[in-house]
Amino acid sequence: MSNAVIKLEKVSKTYGSGAAEAKAVSEVSMTVERGSWVAIMGPSGHGKSTLLQLIGGLDRPSAGRIVLDGSELGTLDAAELAAVRGKKIGFVFQFFNLMPHLTALENVEIALWLGGGAHSKGRAMGLLERFGLGDKAHHLPSMLSGGQQQRVAIARALANEPDILLMDEPTGNLDSGSEAELLTLLGELHKAGKTLIMVTHNPTVASHAQRLVHVKDGRIEEDRCNGV
Ligand SMILES: Nc1ncnc2c1ncn2[C@@H]1O[C@H](COP(=O)(O)OP(=O)(O)O)[C@@H](O)[C@H]1O
Numbered sequence: 001m002s003n004a005v006i007k008l009e010k011v012s013k014t015y016g017s018g019a020a021e022a023k024a025v026s027e028v029s030m031t032v033e034r035g036s037w038v039a040i041m042g043p044s045g046h047g048k049s050t051l052l053q054l055i056g057g058l059d060r061p062s063a064g065r066i067v068l069d070g071s072e073l074g075t076l077d078a079a080e081l082a083a084v085r086g087k088k089i090g091f092v093f094q095f096f097n098l099m100p101h102l103t104a105l106e107n108v109e110i111a112l113w114l115g116g117g118a119h120s121k122g123r124a125m126g127l128l129e130r131f132g133l134g135d136k137a138h139h140l141p142s143m144l145s146g147g148q149q150q151r152v153a154i155a156r157a158l159a160n161e162p163d164i165l166l167m168d169e170p171t172g173n174l175d176s177g178s179e180a181e182l183l184t185l186l187g188e189l190h191k192a193g194k195t196l197i198m199v200t201h202n203p204t205v206a207s208h209a210q211r212l213v214h215v216k217d218g219r220i221e222e223d224r225c226n227g228v
């Protein structure tokens, strides 16, 4: 039995129409094994973020099929898609995307509320402590360093215990010390069995993944084992 947690079959995404039509993702087929760590690389504007959004059900493909842990996303209505996404996927973004007027703790709590989690304050605090942010719980994002904000964002992404973490340039705005810390944290999550898919420009960051997928013009140009 295959242990694929994500399966894409000839997935395309076209933006605009007529003369303005642009194909961001073009007939991408790939399978991601449960518990694997994949880096998606490639030049800017070549469809990496679009691909990640399609995998995570944040956007729908123009053509093709996406199966996420047994659910075929194309057969789900908006509410069902949101439910699958909320349960199975955690997103981490380059610019952290924390709510600026909420504290670190509230940023994690809100994800728990949205996921229907009970006892959310205790669990949110537990997540922050796990990532070394217990003493920063009542700080606003603007009072935290980039690395700390990104760890809050990861705590938030993990709030509802998703199996899959999708990260779009998660180290893009971190200094090298915070980048190293984040990679250690990702290594631990990988060991704990999470499936990690990260878009990155950074070869050092990518070198931690087991598999390197190079995207060009919306297509997979190269897909290879990283030998780690
Ligand atoms: N919402 C959108 N509307 C129109 N075009 C878009 C949209 N999102 C992305 N694109 C276009 O799709 C292509 C791929 O973008 P993107 O997936 O963001 O690339 P990358 O993440 O590799 O930089 C680009 O040409 C971009 O301009």
Ligand SMILES: [Mg+2]
Binding pocket: 045, 048, 049, 050, 168
């Ligand atoms: Mg991008």
